[in-house]
Amino acid sequence: xxxxxxxxxxxxxxxxxxxxxxxxxxxxxxxxxxxxxxxxxxxxxxxxxxxxxxxxxxxxxxxxxxxxxxxxxxxxxxxxxxxxxxxxxxxxxxxxxxxxxxxxxxxxxxxxxxxxxxxxxxxxxxxxxxxxxxxxxxxxxxxxxxxxxxxxxxxxxxxxxxxxxxxxxxxxxxxxxxxxxxxxxxxxxxxxxxxxxxxxxxxxxxxxxxxxxxxxxxxxxxxxxxxxxxxxxxxxxxxxxxxxxxxxxxxxxxxxxxxxxxxxxxxxxxxxxxxxxxxxxxxxxxxxxxxxxxxxxxxxxxxxxxxxxxxxxxxxxxxxxxxxxxxxxxxxxxxxxxxxxxxxxxxxxxxxxxxxxxxxxxxxxxxxxxxxxxxxxxxxxxxxxxxx
Amino acid sequence: xxxxxxxxxxxxxxxxxxxxxxxxxxxxxxxxxxxxxxxxxxxxxxxxxxxxxxxxxxxxxxxxxxxxxxxxxxxxxxxxxxxxxxxxxxxxxxxxxxxxxxxxxxxxxxxxxxxxxxxxxxxxxxxxxxxxxxxxxxxxxxxxxxxxxxxxxxxxxxxxxxxxxxxxxxxxxxxxxxxxxxxxxxxxxxxxxxxxxxxxxxxxxxxxxxxxxxxxxxxxxxxxxxxxxxxxxxxxxxxxxxxxxxxxxxxxxxxxxxxxxxxxxxxxxxxxxxxxxxxxxxxxxxxxxxxxxxxxxxxxxxxxxxxxxxxxxxxxxxxxxxxxxxxxxxxxxxxxxxxxxxxxxxxxxxxxxxxxxxxxxxxxxxxxxxxxxxxxxxxxxxxxxxxxxxxxxxxxxxxxxxxxxxxxxxxxxxxxxxxxxxxxxxxxxxxxxxxxxxxxxxxxxxxxxxxxxxxxxxxxxxxxxxxxxxxxxxxxxxxxxxxxxxxxxxxxxxxxxxxxxxxxxxxxxxxxxxxxxxxxxxxxxxxxxxxxxxxxxxxxxxxxxxxxxxxxxxxxxxxxxxxxxxxxxxxxxxxxxxxxxxxxxxxxxxxxxxxxx
Ligand SMILES: Nc1nc2c(ncn2[C@@H]2O[C@H](COP(=O)(O)OP(=O)(O)O)[C@@H](O)[C@H]2O)c(=O)[nH]1
Ligand code: SF4
Ligand SMILES: [Mg+2]
Numbered sequence: 013x014x015x016x017x018x019x020x021x022x023x024x025x026x027x028x029x030x031x032x033x034x035x036x037x038x039x040x041x042x043x044x045x046x047x048x049x050x051x052x053x054x055x056x057x058x059x060x061x062x063x064x065x066x067x068x069x070x071x072x073x074x075x076x077x078x079x080x081x082x083x084x085x086x087x088x089x090x091x092x093x094x095x096x097x098x099x100x101x102x103x104x105x106x107x108x109x110x111x112x113x114x115x116x117x118x119x120x121x122x123x124x125x126x127x128x129x130x131x132x133x134x135x136x137x138x139x140x141x142x143x144x145x146x147x148x149x150x151x152x153x154x155x156x157x158x159x160x161x162x163x164x165x166x167x168x169x170x171x172x173x174x175x176x177x178x179x180x181x182x183x184x185x186x187x188x189x190x191x192x193x194x195x196x197x198x199x200x201x202x203x204x205x206x207x208x209x210x211x212x213x214x215x216x217x218x219x220x221x222x223x224x225x226x227x228x229x230x231x232x233x234x235x236x237x238x239x240x241x242x243x244x245x246x247x248x249x250x251x252x253x254x255x256x257x258x259x260x261x262x263x264x265x266x267x268x269x270x271x272x273x274x275x276x277x278x279x280x281x282x283x284x285x286x287x288x289x290x291x292x293x294x295x296x297x298x299x300x301x302x303x304x305x306x307x308x309x310x311x312x313x314x315x316x317x318x319x320x321x322x323x324x325x326x327x328x329x330x331x332x333x334x335x336x337x338x339x340x341x342x343x344x345x346x347x348x349x350x351x352x353x354x355x356x357x358x359x360x361x362x363x364x365x366x367x368x369x370x371x372x373x374x375x376x377x378x379x380x381x382x383x384x385x386x387x388x389x390x391x392x393x394x395x396x397x398x399x400x
Numbered sequence: 401x402x403x404x405x406x407x408x409x410x411x412x413x414x415x416x417x418x419x420x421x422x423x424x425x426x427x428x429x430x431x432x433x434x435x436x437x438x439x440x441x442x443x444x445x446x447x448x449x450x451x452x453x454x455x456x457x458x459x460x461x462x463x464x465x466x467x468x469x470x471x472x473x474x475x476x477x478x479x480x481x482x483x484x485x486x487x488x489x490x491x492x493x494x495x496x497x498x499x500x501x502x503x504x505x506x507x508x509x510x511x512x513x514x515x516x517x518x519x520x521x522x523x524x525x526x527x528x529x530x531x532x533x534x535x536x537x538x539x540x541x542x543x544x545x546x547x548x549x550x551x552x553x554x555x556x557x558x559x560x561x562x563x564x565x566x567x568x569x570x571x572x573x574x575x576x577x578x579x580x581x582x583x584x585x586x587x588x589x590x591x592x593x594x595x596x597x598x599x600x601x602x603x604x605x606x607x608x609x610x611x612x613x614x615x616x617x618x619x620x621x622x623x624x625x626x627x628x629x630x631x632x633x634x635x636x637x638x639x640x641x642x643x644x645x646x647x648x649x650x651x652x653x654x655x656x657x658x659x660x661x662x663x664x665x666x667x668x669x670x671x672x673x674x675x676x677x678x679x680x681x682x683x684x685x686x687x688x689x690x691x692x693x694x695x696x697x698x699x700x701x702x703x704x705x706x707x708x709x710x711x712x713x714x715x716x717x718x719x720x721x722x723x724x725x726x727x728x729x730x731x732x733x734x735x736x737x738x739x740x741x742x743x744x745x746x747x748x749x750x751x752x753x754x755x756x757x758x759x760x761x762x763x764x765x766x767x768x769x770x771x772x773x774x775x776x777x778x779x780x781x782x783x784x785x786x787x788x789x790x791x792x793x794x795x796x797x798x799x800x801x802x803x804x805x806x807x808x809x810x811x812x813x814x815x816x817x818x819x820x821x822x823x824x825x826x827x828x829x830x831x832x833x834x835x836x837x838x839x840x841x842x843x844x845x846x847x848x849x850x851x852x853x854x855x856x857x858x859x860x861x862x863x864x865x866x867x868x869x870x871x872x873x874x875x876x877x878x879x880x881x882x883x884x885x886x887x888x889x890x891x892x893x894x895x896x897x898x899x900x901x902x903x904x905x906x907x908x909x910x911x912x913x914x915x916x917x918x919x920x921x922x923x924x925x926x927x928x929x930x931x932x933x934x935x936x937x938x939x940x941x942x943x944x945x946x947x948x949x950x951x952x953x954x955x956x957x958x959x960x961x962x963x964x965x966x967x968x969x970x971x972x973x974x975x976x977x978x979x980x981x982x983x984x985x986x987x988x989x990x991x992x993x994x995x996x997x
């Protein structure tokens with residue numbers, strides 16, 4: 013269990029603005045409005061001030077929304093605040109970018125304050141599908157932005173792709189994958205389209221505008237796994253792939269996203285910004301999903317927390333076990349015990365046996381993890397390991 | 401009334417030949433009931449009876465009729481249940497009579513139920529008055545009906561009365577024939593009261609009301625009577641008759657029909673066909689009594705497990721008016737707690753289930769019906785088994801016998817071939833065929849009861865495009881190669897689907913069940929094997945292939961809480977499902993399979 017006195021080493025910041033809302037997106041974000049963004053930046057600075065005393069970030073992640081939509085000036089304000097509050101110097105610091113909003117001077121600014129990783133939401137390299145998804149950028153912008161980022165000195169870049177998009181054929185997916193390999197990014201994040209309530213895409217599905225082809229989605233996933241492997245990436249989580257300096261991997265590939273690994277391993281993190289969900293010493297919190305309310309709270313000097321939740325120790329351990337199994341390396345038994353206080357083999361014996369019997373998991377002296385086949389059923393594994 | 405002026409009779413007929421219409425006519429003609437009080441089909445008081453056109457209870461009605469000879473007679477019409485399931489009740493009601501009106505629809509001629517009913521009446525030595533009804537119909541064929549009377553039923557055709565119950569033709573003749581032809585009741589020469597209890601119903605105020613026919617002596621309020629078969633002595637509270645509403649009388653004398661009430665709380669205390677006599681000076685028992693035994697069993701389970709107590713209470717209420725219906729609690733791994741219920745036959749089973757659903761608003765599921773098998777064990781003992789769960793291991797069984805029925809099937813000539821094929825598919829043997837007329841034949845055959853339980857009647861109707869009819873009477877037990885078929889999901893037996901079947905049919909039934917299960921079991925994260933097995937031998941197999949994946953979506957820090965809640969909800973849902981071989985099967989799946997089997 014993390015020590016009460018040690019500061020929290022992970023920070024997430026949510027930037028709730030986008031130039032335009034994508035068809036599939038259920039994240040909290042709104043179309044940008046200059047005045048509101050300024051107000052948000054000041055509230056965020058206020059929020060940083062409130063938690064800085066308990067933070068010594070090893071990983072930082074600016075997600076959204078579209079963090080790259082903030083202007084140079086706004087970024088400067090945030091970064092200087094972080095400097096003042098002693099929040100710089102993270103080992104891994106990621107900022108999410110939309111290919112349409114990357115500029116050379118923004119990239120240089122970020123780099124100069126210590127941002128060392130960029131995650132770019134590409135989603136597809138097919139113009140029609142980009143349209144279909146409501147993305148605001150073109151193929152060309154992706155190539156251009158990637159070059160800008162490299163030129164600014166970013167040597168750790170992630171690209172996001174989606175498959176099983178309505179209208180996406182296997183051929184289109186293969187082409188996209190082939191082109192994705194050609195970028196030579198250090199990290200890939202590839203996942204199946206999810207239909208979330210309250211998104212236009214979901215409404216279209218419900219209205220019968222298209223149907224889900226489960227077989228094709230499976231085939232695309234298989235295609236993904238083989239292609240990225242050939243391209244020199246190592247899967248370390250269901251939807252995440254990264255490069256490694258050598259062929260041998262110890263726990264994770266070198267370029268795995270440390271910030272995200274901390275989530276899956278049940279580590280603490282502060283989360284700032286509207287709708288952001290944090291997890292600090294066993295307590296999950298969620299900020300208001302309304303930028304106006306978020307700002308009002310902070311302008312009064314208060315945290316903008318909408319809800320808090322603290323699970324009983326065994327339930328919390330169950331949750332940690334469940335989400336850790338999404339990673340190829342699963343759970344080092346000692347680490348699990350150290351983090352939760354519970355012994356995985358004692359408290360989840362029937363579940364472990366069931367997964368082993370089906371050939372969906374492997375157990376060694378030190379480690380329990382899902383097999384390649386088992387990873388396909390990680391949701392079911394998670395369900396089994398949750399304690400209710 | 402003096403015995404010489406009393407006539408007791410029933411009406412027997414194939415369904416829809418006009419029994420109810422004629423009964424109503426008789427009630428009007430005798431002034432028992434005024435036309436304006438008339439409700440369609442007076443005697444069938446349950447909704448279900450009216451809807452299905454079948455009489456379930458035996459209703460006695462007393463009419464006064466002034467005959468042409470100037471004398472007034474007391475005519476007691478005992479309406480008998482119109483279905484073979486209730487053949488014992490029919491035989492008890494018939495034994496309360498000296499005669500019967502046999503109705504034949506002039507346009508249809510003799511049908512299967514006509515034959516079965518006439519057999520029953522003959523066994524009771526009743527005087528049968530043939531009535532050819534519906535002569536008003538344009539395609540009425542009176543000559544044909546007369547020929548069939550003689551050829552098939554051996555009843556002289558010149559005795560037939562031509563009638564139209566609907567138009568009131570021949571009613572007078574029928575009433576006169578009842579007076580003239582049916583013998584008056586005669587005392588039996590016993591020392592005291594001797595009466596037959598032939599049905600009962602439950603009245604909230606009066607308790608059990610028993611329908612009685614007095615054969616000897618008299619029945620009066622205040623007497624202490626003994627029920628010889630149930631061994632109980634009770635004090636009579638009230639006696640009376642029906643017109644058709646109950647009315648109190650001073651006493652019931654030799655030959656009279658009516659009811660009695662006493663301090664009887666449960667209908668189970670009055671046995672159908674019991675002999676009622678003076679407790680201080682008892683007479684002999686009346687002939688023909690049988691303990692009634694259910695012929696068909698099925699498990700009835702509440703769909704919501706929390707409805708168990710409610711279901712139990714409602715089964716109890718139903719039993720108050722249906723002493724032939726029995727139930728006791730049982731439990732199933734798949735279906736939870738429920739009741740093993742015994743019925744006289746398939747119609748009886750359907751009626752009870754339908755009343756539970758409609759009158760009592762119960763959501764229920766019933767297991768595959770089973771007959772009662774006699775199991776002769778290698779150690780010389782004998783067992784009766786109606787539930788596959790209690791079937792002994794095959795190596796302890798020397799032989800098994802199953803109940804048979806003698807079935808009468810009447811069908812148009814052109815369908816004989818298909819009908820023979822159906823009977824042999826149902827493991828029956830045709831004993832003989834008789835030509836009824838130029839168009840139709842009657843096939844008399846011996847068929848296992850278990851084979852006619854499910855779809856025999858429907859199949860006949862569909863083969864003959866509705867022109868065939870079927871009735872049966874119970875016959876003896878016969879040895880049969882019965883086996884227990886188990887259905888297994890990932891190696892674990894699912895009790896709700898086990899059944900006792902003939903060896904030759906086990907395979908096809910196993911395959912059909914496996915295929916159905918495959919349809920309703922949702923794909924899991926691993927392959928699911930569905931097997932049918934007899935003893936240790938597998939005879940059917942289906943596989944539900946595994947889902948190829950259940951997740952390829954991303955999940956980061958902000959998604960964890962929501963995702964956990966979603967998974968918790970799923971897990972909660974599975975907890976409520978039944979698990980076999982670690983496969984979670986939703987209850988709807990069991991219901992789906994039971995519905996279609
Ligand atoms: N045309 C005609 N129809 C009749 C006659 N008697 C009964 N029916 C009709 O035949 C049908 C069945 O009669 P019902 O009395 O219910 O038959 P049950 O099933 O024997 O009781 C009803 O539609 C009656 O109206 C009759 O004499 N002539
Ligand atoms: S850019 Fe990202 S956060 Fe914004 S709407 Fe599109 S998917 Fe959602
Ligand atoms: Mg009727």
